Amino acid sequence: MNIIFAGSPYPSAKILDYLTKNSLNKVQAVLTKPDAAKKRGKKVFESIVSEKAKSLNLCVYKPVELNNPEFKEKVMKLDVDILIVSAYGKILPNWLLELPKIMPINIHYSLLPKYRGASPIQSSLINGDNYTGVSFMKMNEKLDEGDILESFKIKIENDHNKNSLEEDLSNLAISKIDKVLKKVYSSNFSLKKQNNNLASYCSKIKKADSLLDFNNTSESILNKYKAYYEWPGVSFVHKKNIIKIAKMHISDHLSDASPGEIIKFDKSGIYIKTYNSVIVITHLQFPNKSVISSNDAFNAYKDFFAS
Secondary structure: OEEEEEEOOHHHHHHHHHHHOOOOOEEEEEEOOOOEEOOOOOOEEOOHHHHHHHHOOOOEEOOOOOOOHHHHHHHHOOOOOEEEEEOOOOOOOHHHHOOOOOEEEEEEOOOOOOOEEOOHHHHHHHOOOOEEEEEEEEOOOOOOOOOEEEEEEEEOOOOOOHHHHHHHHHHHHHHHHHHHHHHHHOOOOOOEOOOHHHOOEEOOOOHHHHEOOOOOOHHHHHHHHHHOOOOOOEEEEEOOEEEEEEEEEEEOOOOOOOOOOEEEEEOOEEEEEOOOOEEEEEEEEOOOOOOEEHHHHHHHHOOOOOO
């Protein structure tokens, strides 16, 4: 089975690695995002998929523009049965979707049509969903609107955050991909149209989304902390300083204070009133500083957090 794979982050690299271990698969080429400088440094970093592809001696393309004539000419010469896309980060043009002889397949981390778009894992956590899943979809020119090949459900546990849920979803995708590809390659599959009336959408997350609003419930704040665990994190402003929350939990502490008010600060944590209860910050990070525990914060910043 001749495959082109398109992806960029770590979970996609895991899927690529798995595909190459099946002797029935031949990965003809890998598409991934262009190399880029991180933060203010001049050092250029490549995607994790690029690193993985190079370690597997695969042909890697990193086009800035997918309609670039030179890139298009090279890819059009490939013998491709299936195109597999997993968090590539670019919308594919029609010529690329029409390239595979059999089908272009997208692996999407939600139970479509729920959470079409760029941040399905974070959205499932923010909304406090009990379940999410992996959808294998036949791609079309519209955003995550293609017909469904297979969907597989997973329970969202109380201790799941973005990283751990993403890990479990990628493992689920890997465990099912052989089954899906076998059906597709043998033409033993059925397609289910998505119900657009049930569709919801999620946009790309921005750094500004990290700021908390303590007028929300403690549960919604905790959900946001889980969803933004890797990036951008969650933070609050105190005395014109943006404080990042590294670890937190909900307390059964009772208070009639106003939302956002620090009602207690000791070595066990910073207690902040929310709309309906209290959250406790046990690890935090000041701008351009390392993460510290509330115990260390109490020793170093007691006056800063004093009322």
